[in-house]
Amino acid sequence: MIKSIRTRLQWWYSTIYVLSISVFGCLVYWRADRDVHERATLQAVATAQYLDVGLRSGPGQRPFGPPPNWMPGGPPFGGPMPGQFPGPMPGQQNGPGPGAGQGPDAGPNGPPFRGPGGEPNGRNEGPVPERRQRPPEELGERPDDIGNRQADGRPQDGQRPSGQNPPVNGPGQMPGNGRPLLPQVPPELLNQRTMAGNEGGRGFDRPPVDRLEYIIWRPDRTILAQYVEADSDLPNVQPVNPMTMAPEVTRSPNGLQVVKSGPFGTTIVVRRQMDHDMASLHRFGMQIGAIAAGTVILGVVGGRWMSGQMVRPIQQISQTASQVTVTHLDRRIELQNLDTELVPLARVLNDTFQRLEHSFQRLNQFTADASHELRTPLAVIQSQVELALSQPRSAESYQQTLETCQRSAERMSSLVDGLLLLARSDSERMNLRLAPTDLRLIAEDAVAQFQDKALSLQIELDCVTPETEVRVSADPTFLGQVPMNLIQNALQHTPEKGTVTVQVTTDRDSAYLIVSDSGCGIAADHLPLLFDRFYRIDKARSRRDGGSGLGLAICRSLVEAHDGTITCESTPGAGSRFIVKLPLASQVVVQADRRIS
Amino acid sequence: MRLLVVEDEPDLLRTVAQALREDGYAVDESPDGTDGLFKACTWDYDAIILDLLMPGLSGWDVLQKLRQQKSTPVLILTARDGIGDRVQGLDSGADDYLTKPFHLSELKARLRALIRRSVGQSSSEISIGELLVDTRTKTVTRNGSLIPLTPREYSLLELMAMHRGKVVSRTQIYDHLFDENEDSLSNLVDVHVSNLRRKLGRDFITTRRGQGYILHD
Incomplete structure (x- = not known):
């Protein structure tokens, strides 16, 4: 299976292209072939029909019916052939010389066809010179005589070795009437074709054409008339008498053969060579083949180009996408000029880049x-240490320096702890040990730790818990940091004489830990960002108090690690409420070693 | 020389100011950007040390606004050390950049360079006739022998030497010798001048009536 869209497209395109052209070409060739054969067949059949008609009408004018002096089985079929009609040129073919005038069928049989006289001896008005060719001048021209065309009939047929000359007309032609014994195939029927070979001076005027031959067999298998090539084997082919009156057409390697039964038991055999036709047909076929070959190249090249065009937008998208690196996250794929099918893909990619960029920015x-x-x-x-060491100082000065250093170190330490915790929760390696825990205890512990501080700040710190156990699945070490953080924040933001309350409640499915204060409150703008890392509302204050901005972010991480949520409600000037919601233990599957997702 | 330190971390502010004072500078302190900008625009400090990340008006804003009015040399002090920040800081008008944590000695050296450059001086030693003022060691020698001066006197001499050939008014001297917290009488300047004359020689500092003092080359 080809993996490349472009190559697939290319091959499909070229295949379809080539197939269509080939099919078309084959169709055209087949039509041409059929046409050629049809025409040839028609010509041969027409010749046969014509001969048939001529036989029936004989030297007479009437084309139909047997001539009056013809008798079935009579002399017309017995006599020797006075001459070759319209056999090959006496001088060229195997026919005898001018005097012989006999075709291969010359023999004891006389000319089967006679003039209107019918009888071999008396059919025509004049004597019938049996083995003599009529000199041309003895022959007149009867334009209305079918077949009497030699003079003007074959002006171009100079090469025709077959007889179109008067001698060919045979002795059957009387000077008097000039009517031929046998009809001649008019030139237009033979379509002005010259014999193959093209000897003679006329060859350059006409293209080579296929030859048309015929033989008319007598019932006794002698030749009545023939018109054959010198080297033709047609006389050797004894035809099988056709069963029907209709002409039978057969194809042979030599060409087309039409066999028809003529009147009085004769058999008309017409053969038409197809060499030239087939040759020109083959040439035509080659041309088509050449075109087809050309289309293969065109198809492949065109297909490649076209598929390249199709695929280019995809490549452009890949290119843009690959340009998006850490330093260039702002690159986006342009949607404007993009193909409609690719727009959804580009949109998705752009969104992904957007989120990536956002993530990186946050990082x-x-x-x-x-x-x-x-x-x-x-x-x-x-700087403290450097200053202290720069010159001798008093003991208080050193003490102060050391205290400052200690404070800073503590600050850094808590910061590092917070950062590590967040880093671990980011990479899912918090390793909580969850166990059923009473939330009340966690709250009370935290409150206890801050009582002293609250007292010193003159803030009332209360803890409100229900009578019954509030069981959650928690790791007390980690979860315990949450209320501590919240209480610390509350104490920082509440003025003297204020209150901070830690409350634990439940409803049907969840446990709640709520730390509320009567402090300065938080503006609504800050609320969505409150739990972000390093987010500080008042940077100066928390800096002095040693806060780092991580407290709430850590709370959120821890709470979410316990499958809970933390939210904040606040009224500026009145106070704030931080609500931690945890699932009750019966809802939670306790795992000994839990990783955060 | 009078400096301004703008830093929101109180411990650091205190430490740096103290260190610089011990070096003989008059130092003003500012815990945030707004106050810092106000002071910077009000007085002509010899140099300003500016922290970048501050609440309210950040160091960037202070720098931008300051540069519209004054060309006081500014040294940026911050924890951000990304190359982009450094380039941006310098392009925004800062003259130098120092990242936290830093050594105080480096800070002092860079300040000295800044101040030197701002008066067009290329060396840390100024020689006036036979006197050689070494701004590095904060000492004055005449032909190699040390002349003892109080820190104030030295500061005054350094100031006059930096602006030698130019008239320095009494107000200017006052402004560059004392920081905002010192509530001294202005005639203290005259006292220091006369002390200097006594120690260095009469002809070094001349009085221009109504204008100020001038230290000749």
């Missing part, structure tokens, strides 16, 4: 933020 942003967050405390430590 870059995160990396920049992370590096900044880590580098700043490092810079503090660096």
Whole structure:
């Protein structure tokens, strides 16, 4: 199976193209072949018919019916052939000389055909010179005589070795009436064809044509009349008497053969060579073949070009797509001039690039933020230490320096922890150990840890939990960080005398951990971005307090690792509520070692 | 020489300012961009140290707005070290770039270079007649022998030397010698000038009545 669209297209195109041309060519050739054969057949059959008619009408004028002096079985069939009619040229063919005037059938039998006289001896008015050819001048021309055409009938037939000359007309022709004994095949029937061989001076005027021969056999298998080539084998072919009156057409390698039974038991055999016709037909066939060969090349080349055109938009898309690299994520495929079938594909690709670009931007942003967050405390430590060491200082000065360094180190440490946690959750390697846990305990633990701080800030920190166990599937170490983070945030953002409440509730399927405060609240604009990494509403403040902007992002990661959700509601100036929703333990399949998806 | 440090990280701000003060500079501090821009446009600092990532008005904005008004040398200090940021910073008008964490010594050296360049001086040593002012070691020598000066006196001398041949007004001297937090009397300048004259020689600094002082080449 060819894998390339282009090659497939190309081959289909060329195959269809070549097939159509070939079929067409074959059709045309077949038609031509049929035409040629039909025409040849018609010609041969017409000749046979004509001969038949001529036989019936004899030297007389009437084309129908037997001549009055013909008797079946009589002399017309017995007598020797006075001459060859219209056999080959006496001088050229195997016929005898002018004096002989006999064809191969010359023999004891006299000329079967006579003039109107009928009897071999007396059919015509004049004597019948049996073996003598009539000198041409003895013959007149009766334009109304069928077959009497030698003078003007065959002006071009100079090469015709067959007899069109008066001698050919045989002794049957009397000077008096000049009517031929045997009809001659008029030239137009033979279509002005010359014999093959083209000897003679007239050869250049006419193209070579196929020859037409005939023999009329007597019932006793002698030749009554013939018109054959010198080297023809037609006389040797004894025809089988046709069964029907209709002419029988057979094809032989020698050409076309028409056999017809003539009057009085004669058999008319007409043979038409097909050499030239077949030759020209073959030439025609070759031309068609050449054209077909040409179309093969055209088909292949044209197919290649055309398929290239088809496939080009696809290649352009691939090219654009390959140009999209990390540094050039803003490249997009142009939809405007694109083919309609490719537009959906291009759209999908563009969307993918868009999301990739977005992802990369977020990643870059995160990396920049992370590096900044880590580098700043490092810079503090660096410069503090350098300053302290630059000259002798007081003990307090050193102490202050050390404290600053410690603070910075702690800050960096928590930042690193947070970053690692997020990195792990990103790469699904958090390794939580989930077990049925009471959510109330987690909440109470966190509250306990911050009581002192809350007191120092004069903020009321409460914990509200239900009487019954709230079972969730959790890893307390990790999940415990969530309320701690939230409480810390709440304490930071609540003024003195405010309240922070940690509440645990349930409904049918879920457990809730809610941390609410009466602090400054969060503007609606910030809410969707609140849980993003490094997102800070008030950057200055959290910087001083040591926050890094990762707290809420970590909360979200942890909560989602436990199959839960975390949301925030807030009213600026009044307070905020952070709601953690977790599935109750009966809903969750507990796994000992769980990876986050 | 008077400097401005704009940095939102308080510990770092404090440390850098202290280090520079100990080096004899008058240093103004700014914890955010807005305050920093205001100060930068109000006074003629010899150099400004500017952090890029700050809440509110970022370092980029401060730089852009500052460059519309003043050509004070600016050294950018930031944790971002991507090549794009460096190029953008320098193209936006900064004169130098230093990434965190940095060495204070490097910061000081770069500041010295910046200030030197801004007065058209190519070497860190200025020689005036027999005097040789070494801005690196912050000392003055005459024919190789050290002349002891207080930090203030040295600063004054350095300032005059940097602008030698030009008249420096008393206000200018004041502005470049004391930072915003010092609430000194303006005649302190005269005191320092006379001290310098005493130590260096009468003819070095001339008074131009009504205009200021001038240090001759």
